[in-house]
Amino acid sequence: MVTDHAIIQNQYFDSVFLMRVAKRISAAEGIEQAAAVMATAKNLEALAQAGFASAARGPAAPNDVIVALRATDSTHARAILDHLDQWLNREETPNSGTTVTTLSDALGVEPNANLAVISVPGEYAAREARLALEQNLHVFLFSDNVSLEDEVSLKQLSKERGVLLMGPDCGTAIIGGAGIGFANSVRRGPVGVIGASGTGLQEITTLVHRMGSGISHAIGTGSHDLTDAVGGVTSMQALDALDAEPNTKVIVLVSKPPGQVTLGRIRQRMASMSKPVITCFLGSSGLEEHWPHPAHDLTESASEAVRLAGVAPTLLPGSYPSVSSAVAEIGPHRRYVRGLFAGGTFCYQAQQIFREAGVTVHSNEPLSRSLKLADPYRSVGHSLVDMGADVFTVGRPHPMIDSTLRAQRVEAEARYPETAILLLDFVLGFSASADPVGDLAPAIKRAREQAEGQGNRLLVLSSVCGTELDAQGFNRQIQALEQAGVTVFPSAVDASRFAAAVAIELGKVGR
Amino acid sequence: MEIKAKIEAANAEVVKRVTSADPILIDVLPAGQVIPGLTERMVTHSGPPVTWQNMCGAQRGAVIAMTLFEGWASTAQQAQELLAAGAIKLEPNHHHQAVGPMAGTITKSLPVWVVENRASGNRAYCRLAEARQQFGDFSEQALGGLRMWRDVWGPSISKGLQTIKGGLPLKPIISRALQMGDELHNRPDAASSLLSGALTPAMIEAGVAKDALLSTVRWTANNPFLFLGVSMACGKAATDPCSGVEYSTIVTTMARNGTEFGIRVAGLPGEWFTAPSPKIDGLFMPGFSDADAGRDMGDSAITETVGWGGFVIGGAPGILALVGGTAEQALAWSRDMRKITTGTSPDFRIPALNFEGAPVGIDIRKVVRTGILPVIDTAIAHKDPGYPNLGAGIVRPPMDCFKLALRKFASKYGV
Amino acid sequence: MSEPRIQDLLRSGIHAINIGVKDFATNLDTQGVRVLHIDWRPPAEGDTEMMGLLDKLL
Numbered sequence: 001m002v003t004d005h006a007i008i009q010n011q012y013f014d015s016v017f018l019m020r021v022a023k024r025i026s027a028a029e030g031i032e033q034a035a036a037v038m039a040t041a042k043n044l045e046a047l048a049q050a051g052f053a054s055a056a057r058g059p060a061a062p063n064d065v066i067v068a069l070r071a072t073d074s075t076h077a078r079a080i081l082d083h084l085d086q087w088l089n090r091e092e093t094p095n096s097g098t099t100v101t102t103l104s105d106a107l108g109v110e111p112n113a114n115l116a117v118i119s120v121p122g123e124y125a126a127r128e129a130r131l132a133l134e135q136n137l138h139v140f141l142f143s144d145n146v147s148l149e150d151e152v153s154l155k156q157l158s159k160e161r162g163v164l165l166m167g168p169d170c171g172t173a174i175i176g177g178a179g180i181g182f183a184n185s186v187r188r189g190p191v192g193v194i195g196a197s198g199t200g201l202q203e204i205t206t207l208v209h210r211m212g213s214g215i216s217h218a219i220g221t222g223s224h225d226l227t228d229a230v231g232g233v234t235s236m237q238a239l240d241a242l243d244a245e246p247n248t249k250v251i252v253l254v255s256k257p258p259g260q261v262t263l264g265r266i267r268q269r270m271a272s273m274s275k276p277v278i279t280c281f282l283g284s285s286g287l288e289e290h291w292p293h294p295a296h297d298l299t300e301s302a303s304e305a306v307r308l309a310g311v312a313p314t315l316l317p318g319s320y321p322s323v324s325s326a327v328a329e330i331g332p333h334r335r336y337v338r339g340l341f342a343g344g345t346f347c348y349q350a351q352q353i354f355r356e357a358g359v360t361v362h363s364n365e366p367l368s369r370s371l372k373l374a375d376p377y378r379s380v381g382h383s384l385v386d387m388g389a390d391v392f393t394v395g396r397p398h399p400m401i402d403s404t405l406r407a408q409r410v411e412a413e414a415r416y417p418e419t420a421i422l423l424l425d426f427v428l429g430f431s432a433s434a435d436p437v438g439d440l441a442p443a444i445k446r447a448r449e450q451a452e453g454q455g456n457r458l459l460v461l462s463s464v465c466g467t468e469l470d471a472q473g474f475n476r477q478i479q480a481l482e483q484a485g486v487t488v489f490p491s492a493v494d495a496s497r498f499a500a501a502v503a504i505e506l507g508k509v510g511r
Numbered sequence: 512m513e514i515k516a517k518i519e520a521a522n523a524e525v526v527k528r529v530t531s532a533d534p535i536l537i538d539v540l541p542a543g544q545v546i547p548g549l550t551e552r553m554v555t556h557s558g559p560p561v562t563w564q565n566m567c568g569a570q571r572g573a574v575i576a577m578t579l580f581e582g583w584a585s586t587a588q589q590a591q592e593l594l595a596a597g598a599i600k601l602e603p604n605h606h607h608q609a610v611g612p613m614a615g616t617i618t619k620s621l622p623v624w625v626v627e628n629r630a631s632g633n634r635a636y637c638r639l640a641e642a643r644q645q646f647g648d649f650s651e652q653a654l655g656g657l658r659m660w661r662d663v664w665g666p667s668i669s670k671g672l673q674t675i676k677g678g679l680p681l682k683p684i685i686s687r688a689l690q691m692g693d694e695l696h697n698r699p700d701a702a703s704s705l706l707s708g709a710l711t712p713a714m715i716e717a718g719v720a721k722d723a724l725l726s727t728v729r730w731t732a733n734n735p736f737l738f739l740g741v742s743m744a745c746g747k748a749a750t751d752p753c754s755g756v757e758y759s760t761i762v763t764t765m766a767r768n769g770t771e772f773g774i775r776v777a778g779l780p781g782e783w784f785t786a787p788s789p790k791i792d793g794l795f796m797p798g799f800s801d802a803d804a805g806r807d808m809g810d811s812a813i814t815e816t817v818g819w820g821g822f823v824i825g826g827a828p829g830i831l832a833l834v835g836g837t838a839e840q841a842l843a844w845s846r847d848m849r850k851i852t853t854g855t856s857p858d859f860r861i862p863a864l865n866f867e868g869a870p871v872g873i874d875i876r877k878v879v880r881t882g883i884l885p886v887i888d889t890a891i892a893h894k895d896p897g898y899p900n901l902g903a904g905i906v907r908p909p910m911d912c913f914k915l916a917l918r919k920f921a922s923k924y925g926v
Numbered sequence: 927m928s929e930p931r932i933q934d935l936l937r938s939g940i941h942a943i944n945i946g947v948k949d950f951a952t953n954l955d956t957q958g959v960r961v962l963h964i965d966w967r968p969p970a971e972g973d974t975e976m977m978g979l980l981d982k983l984l
Contacts, residue, residue, distance in 0.1 A: 019794035020832040035797030050798025106943045119946030162929035176939035244928040430953040876984040
């Protein structure tokens with residue numbers, strides 16, 4: 001240890017400033033302790049008491065600055081003392097100033113704001129939404145776990161104020177060409193979409209784009225809007241709005257089956273609309289006959305919409321093997337489809353397709369309660385798993401952002417000798433992972449190697465929800481999948497249908 | 512809705528009272544002559560009520576010093592025995608229309624600044640600010656300073672003030688000082704110079720004898736903290752008339768005794784809401800560090816209570832180093848303080864902050880709602896008795912004080 | 927009959943205040959949408975008793 005000091009003559013610095021300089025110097029390499037003071041009698045005494053005796057002897061006058069330090073060696077001491085100018089002049093790194101913290105502050109800064117995008121934890125969501133609605137703002141409410149009571153009350157408030165409450169549990173919207181939440185980049189066009197499901201909106205809007213048309217607006221309603229408890233408040237507002245809005249020529253309404261009363265109200269409203277409305281109530285069969293433009297699934301919704309808008313839908317490219325050659329590739333003891341979905345609606349739609357094909361599937365979010373998986377981590381028979389369900393996402397990011405759990409599940413399924421097919425979805429666009437395929441590719445590779453190691457194949461099937469305008473690069477993602485030995489279908493419907501057809505063949509005795 | 516309107520109206524009234532306060536420096540007189548309820552054997556102290564047993568080291572040191580100062584004991588040992596036996600009463604300054612910085616100790620013989628709020632007629636008292644005894648130093652040197660104030664400086668200033676008809680108006684000094692880079696708590700330098708400049712001709716006019724005059728002027732002219740005692744008395748004189756305004760959620764007192772931090776609220780008169788006093792985030796004199804520091808102490812947060820000190824730190828470039836040092840930060844801190852206050856002062860404006868008025872009227876509702884706590888810049892005492900000033904830093908009150916107050920408010924007003 | 931405020935939104939586009947996940951604001955900004963991000967903290971630091979009192983008092 002060495003002690004050393006320097007005197008700067010005839011320069012005044014504020015004592016607090018000097019204390020901070022001393023603190024910064026103390027943190028420098030090789031410095032154990034530092035003091036910086038104006039050389040007043042009192043301060044010289046303090047220096048002496050602090051162990052800087054020679055500095056205290058000066059000679060220095062009260063208008064001089066003394067910097068004294070204790071260092072590991074004289075090189076480190078001189079490194080500071082020979083460059084005191086820098087220490088006395090150096091600016092601190094600026095801390096960012098306070099930002100806006102409340103809605104009223106925000107409106108003070110941006111009085112013309114028209115939309116509050118709210119994604120706070122569920123227990124605060126209703127309150128924040130209410131504050132926004134009370135200011136006559138439209139609300140995009142991403143948060144879920146809002147109580148039914150709060151939801152009904154908020155929807156009423158939005159109706160009173162004549163504003164849209166998109167949510168709760170609304171993941172996607174596209175307004176005036178701008179995507180909110182998890183949304184894709186699509187061209188503008190004549191198709192308007194109203195949907196209770198985020199991934200449902202994403203699939204329809206991206207398919208409409210890829211089929212050659214475009215989107216006017218896609219209005220999310222939140223997952224419960226068409227239940228009888230809520231009564232379709234937002235869906236009705238959206239129907240009215242898109243009916244009146246000049247750029248929209250055709251409307252798609254997508255949801256799980258509405259409540260009976262709400263169903264009637266919707267049908268009544270549709271009767272007086274000036275534009276065709278395609279209805280897609282996923283998970284319901286038999287409703288279609290009573291509706292003017294029923295669509296069976298998300299892909300049909302898109303192609304019907306494009307057709308009714310006066311555009312011949314471009315056939316979506318995709319080359320894939322026949323069912324029989326796929327069956328031939330699969331190892332003899334392998335029987336079951338294991339679907340692992342990031343998008344809940346894709347899981348739901350796939351279940352509908354399998355059910356219609358007569359194939360029984362289990363799920364953690366089943367179409368019918370009797371088919372619920374006892375353990376969501378353990379597939380049974382054909383299983384289609386919604387990896388975005390609460391059980392998997394508590395305390396972790398959603399599978400559209402983070403693939404850790406899904407990757408683990410891919411490898412787990414591959415280890416079971418009965419697994420024949422992995423059915424996967426990949427969602428691109430805003431807020432999704434920067435490379436959804438890349439995130440899962442290593443696990444897929446290991447899964448396939450695992451199967452080859454057992455002397456037979458398992459098949460990996462997929463679809464990609466996105467457009468070439470999305471940052472992740474639609475074509476790059478497809479290429480990466482093909483390189484990983486994954487078969488890519490043009491839409492989730494196509495992938496599910498193929499999987500179901502193969503499942504049927506695998507189920508036949510004496511295959 | 513009704514209660515919200517009542518609260519808004521009450522708070523507006525409180526802000527009006529604080530911003531229309533007109534403090535005048537009347538005199539400097541022995542505390543026993545002017546402070547109501549200050550009895551023969553009593554030491555009043557800073558912060559909320561506290562017993563000798565629970566007093567922190569520095570405040571005990573200061574109380575011992577006053578015991579010696581008054582001659583109630585001749586050694587520190589004797590003083591401690593008296594205090595432990597309860598022979599000397601200990602009460603908060605705030606219960607006696609008074610305030611004091613750091614340990615804040617006042618006894619009957621100690622002269623105090625006498626400030627009158629001409630707008631409402633009440634008076635407030637504050638002891639002198641100095642760098643030794645009030646930090647817990649009971650040495651002869653520390654006592655010597657108190658004796659000079661009692662025997663020479665205080666009486667000289669008192670004589671001078673007698674010649675100023677009606678007393679010395681303090682609003683002009685405060686306004687000018689705030690525009691000269693003071694914040695009136697840890698940077699009262701400009702105000703001190705202005706006060707010294709006003710007192711000197713007055714003392715000459717009053718015919719103060721040359722030796723006393725020289726000694727006093729040398730002291731006032733070289734004492735950057737001269738004005739702190741006065742600014743604190745001004746703060747106290749401005750807030751006392753607000754106590755008892757029904758429905759008001761505005762803080763009228765923030766005070767610490769080194770053991771606890773206490774606040775009082777206009778609509779909840781007579782009640783303290785306390786929590787353990789926090790440690791200060793500070794910068795230290797050579798040879799000292801955080802490990803030596805006591806907890807936050809002093810009535811000087813009365814300056815922040817009326818919108819000075821930490822609330823206008825953005826306008827005090829000399830002290831910016833305490834808070835990291837950049838102008839952006841200073842502005843940010845001031846902006847934060849406006850989120851928890853009710854109005855601004857029309858008279859006290861800060862050039863560096865675009866001439867905004869100082870933020871006035873800390874609202875306990877807003878503090879709890881936003882999570883933003885008032886910023887106080889303060890000096891630091893040692894945790895043990897016998898040491899002078901260790902350094903300076905930033906501290907915030909405990910959130911619990913405000914939550915306790917809010918809960919009591921809701922209960923009192925039937926919510 | 928469509929609500930004027932909704933028609934306005936569809937016609938003039940989004941001018942947003944973002945409360946919560948910063949990513950949502952960033953993405954809107956990337957698309958050229960005017961958005962102000964709020965540095966949101968739970969009111970009363972998440973203390974539900976205090977929030978209840980504040981609802982009645984503030």
